[in-house]
Amino acid sequence: MTDKKDHIIDNAIELFAERGFEGTSIRELAAKAEVNVAMVNYYFGSKEKLFEAMVAQKAAYSKGMIDEIVKDKSLSDLEKIDKIIEGFVTRLFTNRKFHRIIHQELMLSKRENLQDTIVNILYPNSAAIKTLIDSAIKKGTFKKVDSALVIASVIGTINHVLLSKKMCNKLFGKEDSHIPYEDPKFIKRVSEHIKEMIHAYLIKTN
Amino acid sequence: MTDKKDHIIDNAIELFAERGFEGTSIRELAAKAEVNVAMVNYYFGSKEKLFEAMVAQKAAYSKGMIDEIVKDKSLSDLEKIDKIIEGFVTRLFTNRKFHRIIHQELMLSKRENLQDTIVNILYPNSAAIKTLIDSAIKKGTFKKVDSALVIASVIGTINHVLLSKKMCNKLFGKEDSHIPYEDPKFIKRVSEHIKEMIHAYLIKTN
């Protein structure tokens, strides 16, 4: 059943996010998912193919949204940037475990084919924002900024909060508890910060 | 000889950065460093202790600098922020392979003791900047910003450029070549971006 494949993938996401791909054994995974060791290879063929199946299934988490916003003619450029930031923060926070796995993978030089797959999924988002910013600069709406690095700042800020867990626990004074990644207030706090910072940088003051 | 220990550590940094800790075998490392497999355990005791020795040796890469800048009474708060950003960018770019390893480690939930060690090394930097920003806000020099997230933006921007290699190759239009991490011009481009963005956000406009 597809049901069971999903169940294995869900458990794999948990383990890969916490222990890494090479750091997770199929026996650990089988134990956590409460299935026989052989089932993983029966359903997916191999550990690597399980990984690919996971990416294929969860890839949609960042699709579509941005294009819709960019095309919306009722929004100003700045309103579009705001909506994109909000969407980004919400989606990455919601899918943070998968996001963590993706970034572990992007850091390494193993499985380069898979890296290309991931980049092909994620990059269009960055490209769309870049186009938006560059055209607004040409129009004279935005200041002449380094658009590639603006994107690095937006995504980098989110990533730092999401990925460097222990570090940010201290930074946000949550040493004994946890950062409330699920709390809408915290999510809003992050997206408001990014929006305000980017506003201050993009908007001409004269 | 300490000479040979360093030689092993240097090769370990290369491999760990590219293939991860679990993804690197002692045999691969021994082959690359051109030493016998047994030498790693002879010198370091175990693979994990090799990792710890590596961290201990390279930890100093971020020490000191910030404290000196913060204490310098000839600098304004904004000048201090600028100097700190420049120092951060330069140091992390210079030690980017080690930095990559550190962040692989921070993402995972294995070897928690080591994580604490790393956080204890890196966090004082973040804390110092936070104190600086918060006191400048109290003085009225800076706008009332979310200082924890400002730090996330500074470090996050650098990390995104340094860690998500394939992604940033595309973002910076270097698909066929490489991002010139060693090029002073590129390093300056990054630190100028961060400084300008943070300026726009921190400085009161009235």
Add this chain to the structure above:
DNA sequence: AAAAATCAATTAAACGTTTGTTTAATTCAA
């Protein structure tokens, strides 16, 4: 409706490799 056949799902056990580590012998300079 009962019996037989079919086939995907599931299992425990074993497969051959690779892993980190250790041993015991050897080299080699002090």
Add this chain to the structure above:
DNA sequence: TTGAATTAAACAAACGTTTAATTGATTTTT
């Protein structure tokens, strides 16, 4: 002659994967 450095070989454990047998529900045949 001593003791650290170095080696090839072996170690047990863990790894991803495969096998071959069994289950159990569904379909086909009687």
